[in-house]
Amino acid sequence: MQTYGHFLVFSTTLVVFLFVLWLVRRRSIGERFAVLWLLISVFLLMASSVGYRYLFEIARFVGVPYPPSALFFLAISALTMLIIELFAWVSKLNDRTRVLTQQLAILRERVEREQAVPPSQPGR
């Protein structure tokens, strides 16, 4: 950590990492997303500590003259991927909810019909 700015970035990503760990411990976040967010937070932690010094070199290597732009590009790309993944997940949940709603209605009608028919007398 060379400057106050570096320390700020590092501590922020550390908070993110600890927050994800806390969510996992509380089981507030599902396994599917917990793994994803743990990977993201570990990556951010590495990038903000040991990887920070390589940012300029990587940016120069890929031909981006202003290094923070490369960082923003990576961050926005990652967030876009994450949003698409969430959309796919919401669509899947929507499908499941629809099937459950339909099955609930069908079963409820079946129960109502059975209850409407008087039970047969024992011994007949």
Next chain:
Amino acid sequence: MIPVPEIQNREGCPRALIIIPAFNEARSLPQLIQQISSLYPQYDIAVINDGSVDDTVQVVRNLPARLISLPCNLGIGGAMQTGFCIARDESYDIAVQVDGDGQHPADQVRLLVDAVRQSGCDIVIGSRFLSPEGYQSTLSRRLGIRIFSLWLSAICRTRITDATSGFRALNRRAIQLLSRNYAEDYPEVEAILVAHRAGLRICEVSVEMSARSGGVSSIGGLRSIGYMVKVSLAILMCSIRRGEIAP
């Protein structure tokens, strides 16, 4: 509630389920269901109440029809699919889709059922444009329907004149397919494409429709533009999606 008699095998008569999706159709349902049950006592009627907030539930409970009430509003697609699931699970031979707004005359149900039995088609669509009689809808709607009908006719290589008609009859293969795969909003056009891609045969019979007798149409004003865009996108997406395998 009137107990619905157990479904029985009737010699020489297909077991048909008439599915009526209903969202706030308390005004038009009594007449429609009374007509259907008096004309076709051999068929079962299932009203799928799609989260209505009017008296639909109370009204249907006193009518000779099964009432399947969805706990929340799923839209016309989700409601219809519920009916197809019932038809599939209870092994009905034919499912007939009739709108709850009174647009589809009860006396024409027989045309669809007969066409499914005799034509060898898997889906029979009741078209109001094969012969220019009865209610033909407004000019803008007719234009929209014509566009989709021409588009689908080109894709399916069969003549379709009323792609958006919700007055349809399906045989077991089509019931199996659409109970698995049915669009949520404005599903009529997409269902034709899904069926075609699964190798099902689709044809039309001429029917006369009337103007809706109650309730409010879900498509009007700005929504009609949204309808055109949504259905166009649905056709394009359906074309690139992996096709369903015919049951």
